[in-house]
Amino acid sequence: MIKIGIVGLGRIGKVHLHNIQHHIVEAQVVAACSRSEQSLDYAKQFGIEKLFTSYEKMLSEGGIDAVVVASPTALHFEHLKLAIAAQKHIFCEKPIDLSIENILEIKRHLSASQIKFMLGFNRRFDPNILKIKKELKDGRLGRTQSVKLISRDPGPPPMEFIKTSGGLFLDMAIHDFDLARHLMGSEVTQVFTTAGIFGQLPLETVGDVDTAVSVLKFEDNSFATIENSRNSSYGYDQRVEVFGDKGLVSSQNKSDDTVSFADQKGFLHPKPMKFFIERYKESYLNILNSFVQCLVNDTVPELSFEDGLRSMAISLAAKKSSEENRVVLLSEIV
Amino acid sequence: MIKIGIVGLGRIGKVHLHNIQHHIVEAQVVAACSRSEQSLDYAKQFGIEKLFTSYEKMLSEGGIDAVVVASPTALHFEHLKLAIAAQKHIFCEKPIDLSIENILEIKRHLSASQIKFMLGFNRRFDPNILKIKKELKDGRLGRTQSVKLISRDPGPPPMEFIKTSGGLFLDMAIHDFDLARHLMGSEVTQVFTTAGIFGQLPLETVGDVDTAVSVLKFEDNSFATIENSRNSSYGYDQRVEVFGDKGLVSSQNKSDDTVSFADQKGFLHPKPMKFFIERYKESYLNILNSFVQCLVNDTVPELSFEDGLRSMAISLAAKKSSEENRVVLLSEIV
C-alpha cells in the first residue's frame, strides 16, 4: 500500500484525493497539507487523520512514500525541492514552474536522486488519447505527417489567475504542446504562432492573449497546428486529428448525453461537456493510477520531468513567436 | 435508339421527360400526350415534335417503341390495356391501379404478350438502397432478421388528392412495403398495422389515416417494422435499417448541405432534403435508365408487374388490419 501526502486542496487537489481514496486500491492518501482549515476539514471526510498546515512537517512526520503537489504554481519550486530533499516520490501538477532556470535546477536535484517523478499532463491518459496513441504505435496510420489540435475554453479564467499563471501559452496551450509531442513521438524544432485578443478582458495590460494558432515543426519534418481560444461560445472544444500516409485518426468532443432534438430548424445535438474537470474525469484517475503503478512495480513513469521541460520550452517559444511575429527555434529557448 | 412516348406531364412525368432527354443516351422521348396545352408546350422545349391530346393516336402514330405511363392512377387501367394492345413496352408509375381485379386483368393481358413491363418503384434505385441491397446480396449481414423503415412526409397532400389516391397505405406506404419485400428477398405472409389521425385534415371523412405502424412477417420468419406519417415537423424522414446475424446496415437522411452551426444551445445540423422529388432525384434517373437498358439488351426488367401486385396486396392488408385491429394474412387479400 503506497502512502501518499497531498499538498494543495484546490479544485485539482480534491479530484486527486477523491480518486485515490475511492478508486485506487494500491494507494491511500494518509496525510494532507493546506493553509485552509476548510480544506483540511474536507480531507478529514476522506478518512485522513494526519492533517498539516506545514508542508515540511508533512514530509517529515506524515509517514508518506510519495507526495502529490497540487499547490499553486508559484509554490511548486519550493515544494519540489523539499520533497526531493525528503526523498519522496513526486506527482506534480503542471506546469513545473514558469522559469526555465528553476526547472533546470529541479532537474539537477532530481537526477542526483532515486526519486520517481511524474508530471500531471493528464490528457495523455484520456481514453481518446490513449486509443489514438495506440493506433499510432501500431502503425495504423503509416508515417504520421501532421497533428491538429483544437483546444478552446468555454470562458477565460479571472484576471487574477492570469496574472500569475504565465498566460495562455503557459497555463493552457502547454497541454496541447505536450499532446502534440506525445502523439507525434518527435521533438519540436521550431514554432510559429500568431495570436490576438478577441474577448473582453484587458489582457494587453498583462502581456497576454486569448486566441492563438501555432504551427510546430518536428525533427522528423511532421508538423502540428494548434488552435487555442479562451472564448468558445459553444463550450469546451477539445478535438484531435492525426493525419498519416495510411489514414486519419480523429477524436470528437464528448457530451453529457446523446440526445438530439429535431424540428423545422434542423437537428440540434448537445454541446460538449462543460469544462476540463468533467471532460477529463477519467484521465485524472488514470494518470494517478499510472503513477501509483510505477511505485508499486518500480517502473519508469510514462511522463517524465523532461516532458515538462520540453513543453514549457515550446510554450515560451510560442509566446516569443507571437510577440515578434517570426519563426522561433527551440534552440533559442533552452 | 429507343423511341419513347410519354402520357401525363405532371410533376413526375416532367421528371422522366427531363431525365430521358438530358441523361439517357440510348433513348429519346419522341412523342407526348396530355390534355393540357401548357404541358404540350413544355414538352416542345425538349425537342419533341409529335404532340398528342389523344393517347390512342400517340400509340398508333407516334412511332414509339415504349410508353411511359405517368397519368393519374385512375387512368392507368385504360392506358395500360391500350398500350398492351398496341404492343408497346411499358414503364408505369405506381400504383398500377387501386383494384386487385383490374390489376389481375392487366396481368393476364401482359402474360399473353411479349411486352416488357416495369413498375415505377423508383426508391429501389436510390443510391442508398442500391448499396444496402448489394451488401445484403453479398451476405455481409449473414441471415437477415428484420428491416425497419421510417418514412414520414413533411406534410399531407390536399384532401382532393387523398380522395382518389387510395389513402396513406396505397399512395405512400406502398413504397415502403415494396422496399421491405425487395430488401428481405422474401414474401410477406401477414400484416399487423395500427394507425390513427394526428394531423388537422378531416381524414376520417374519407376513411383514411395519417400515421401508421406496420409489422410485416415474411415467409422466412424475418419481419419488417414500418412507420409512416404525413406530418413530420422536421421534414421528409426516410431511413432504413436492416439487422442481421453479422451486422446492421442503415441509411440516414440526406441533406442539401453538410453545414452545422454551434452556439450555446448546441450543434444544429441541417434538415433532410425537402421532399421526394429532391430526395429521390437519382433514383428517378436510375430506374428509367434501367428500363431503357432492358429494351436495348432484351433483358428482364428488375421490377416486375408481380412486384406491383404484391405491394398492393400488402397495402390492402395493412388497411384492413388497421380497420379491424387484427393480424391479416396476405392469403385473405389475393
Place this chain on the structure above:
Amino acid sequence: MIKIGIVGLGRIGKVHLHNIQHHIVEAQVVAACSRSEQSLDYAKQFGIEKLFTSYEKMLSEGGIDAVVVASPTALHFEHLKLAIAAQKHIFCEKPIDLSIENILEIKRHLSASQIKFMLGFNRRFDPNILKIKKELKDGRLGRTQSVKLISRDPGPPPMEFIKTSGGLFLDMAIHDFDLARHLMGSEVTQVFTTAGIFGQLPLETVGDVDTAVSVLKFEDNSFATIENSRNSSYGYDQRVEVFGDKGLVSSQNKSDDTVSFADQKGFLHPKPMKFFIERYKESYLNILNSFVQCLVNDTVPELSFEDGLRSMAISLAAKKSSEENRVVLLSEIV
C-alpha cells in the same frame, strides 16, 4: 444518515454497494446479507461490519432503515414479505416476481403499510432518458404520437439464467415496456408482438425467443414499437426516439470514446459501450440516490410498485401475443 442493509451481492448488488458507499452522502450500507462468504468478504472492504447469512437476522439485528433487495428474482417474494413485516423501506431490483398473483399479494401488504417502495427500473434515470422525459414534459414535442425503442443485447445470457428469468419478455423487454409507459405518460391498452429464434441457443426447449418486435397501443391512441434481440453482433444497442407533432427527440448509443479512423474503406466509428453495467452506470447511481432522497425528505418515490406491476403485465401480454399471433388486450392479463 439513512442506514441500509443489502441482500444479494451479485453483479447488481455490488454496483449498488459501491455507489452508496462512495457517492451518496446521506446514506450508508451498514449491513449485508449473502450466502457466499466471498461476497461477505467483499462487503467488508466497504467498511460494512454487520455481515449476515440470515436475511431475517439482518432485518431484526442490522439496525437498518431500508433494504436493497438485489437477490435472485425467485427470492424476491419472500424477501419483500419479510421486509414489509419488519417495516423496512425497500429498494427492489426488477422484476418484482414472475407471477402476477405474487405481485398482487405484495401489493396488498405494501398498501397496508407506511413503507416507501422503489423498483429498480434504473434506465429511467439514465441521463439520456432524463433529458428526453424533460423535453416531453416541457411540451417541446407537442402531442406525442409514438415512441420507438431499439434494445439489443450483445449476446444472450446462459440457458441456466433464462430458465428462471422468465425469458426475453420478463427479464429484458420489461425495461423497454417500462420506458415506453414512462415516456408516453399513458397506459398501454393492447400489445401485438411477433417473435422468433435467430441465435444458437435451444430456446424452443424453454418456450423462449431471442428476437421480438412489439407494438403497444396507449390509452391516448399513441403507440410504441419496441425491437429486442439477444444477438447484436455490433454490441449493445440502446436507442430511443419519440415522435410528436412539433418534433422528434432521439438518443443515440454511447461509446467509450469518440475516436474514428478513416482510410480507403471509410470512417470507422466506435462500437456502443459493452453492456448494461457500463452503459447505465450513471443511472444505477441516480436511482439509488433518488430512493435515498425519498427517505431523507419523506417524499413519494418516482417509481412505484404499480409501475412494476404494469410492466410485468405488458411483458406477459407480449409473450401471449407472440405465442398466439394475435392482439392481446391488457385487460386479459390483470
Place this chain on the structure above:
Amino acid sequence: MIKIGIVGLGRIGKVHLHNIQHHIVEAQVVAACSRSEQSLDYAKQFGIEKLFTSYEKMLSEGGIDAVVVASPTALHFEHLKLAIAAQKHIFCEKPIDLSIENILEIKRHLSASQIKFMLGFNRRFDPNILKIKKELKDGRLGRTQSVKLISRDPGPPPMEFIKTSGGLFLDMAIHDFDLARHLMGSEVTQVFTTAGIFGQLPLETVGDVDTAVSVLKFEDNSFATIENSRNSSYGYDQRVEVFGDKGLVSSQNKSDDTVSFADQKGFLHPKPMKFFIERYKESYLNILNSFVQCLVNDTVPELSFEDGLRSMAISLAAKKSSEENRVVLLSEIV
C-alpha cells in the same frame, strides 16, 4: 439568350458545356474551339454547329457574346488578350496566369474595357460555402476570428501536369486561399507556410511539395489555417470551419450515400465523394449561372479579376514562405 463560345474541351470545359446546354435557360453554347477533332465531335452532340480549330476565328465569326476560357493555363494570357480585343465578356478558369506581370497586363486591358470578367473560383458557389457565407453576412457568428480549411486530394496529379501547373500552391491551394479571403471578407497581410514531401513523386526535382500548412493573417487581425495534401488515403477531404464570437459554423465532407455498416469492429461510414468533379458538381453549374445572370441583368460579377490577382499573390507568398521558412508579407509580392 446569351450566346457563348467555349475554348478548351478538357475535363472542366466539358462540365461547363453540359451545364450551359442542359441547365441554364438564358444562355447557349453556340460555338466551340479545340485543336482536338474528338473534342469538336463531342461538342456537336450538344447541338453546337459552329466548330473551330482557330480561336481567333471563333471570336470573329462565332457570333458570340461571351467566351468561356477553359484552355490550359499557359494559353490563358493569349486567349484573354484576344477576347478583350474582340470585346467579348469572359468567364475564365483559374488561375488567370502563373505570372503576376501577365496578370497585371490583362488587368490594364480589362480596366479600359466594358467587359464583364468572372473567374472560375467555383467553390464559392458550393451549397455549403453559400450557406456559410450567408450566415457570416447575417452576423450569426458575431466577429469572425478565424477560418480553418482542410483540403486534401485523394492522389497527386501526374508529374507532367505539376511541371506546368505552378505546383501545389498555384494549382490547388489557391482555391483555399480564395475561399479564406471570401469567407473572412478581409485582405491578407502576411503568410507563414511550412511544407514538405511525404508522397512518392519526385517533387523536389520541380521545386514542389505535396503537403503544406499555411497561416494567413488578415487586415482585421483574424487569421486562417489551411492544410493541404495531395495524398489523402481516405479520399477527397474538404472541410471548412469558421470560428467567431458567437458561434462556430462548419461544413463536413459529402458522400455518395449515407449508408453505414456496423459489426463487431464498429460503425463504418462512407468515404467522401471521389474528387472535385463529383464533389463540386453543383458549384460548377451555379458559377456559370451567376456569370450568365450578370450578362442578362447587366450586373457586376460576384468574382472579380482582382480576386484572381489577390489569391495568386497569396499563393506566391505561401511558396516563398515555405522556401525561406519565414513570414512573408503580401506587400513583398504585389
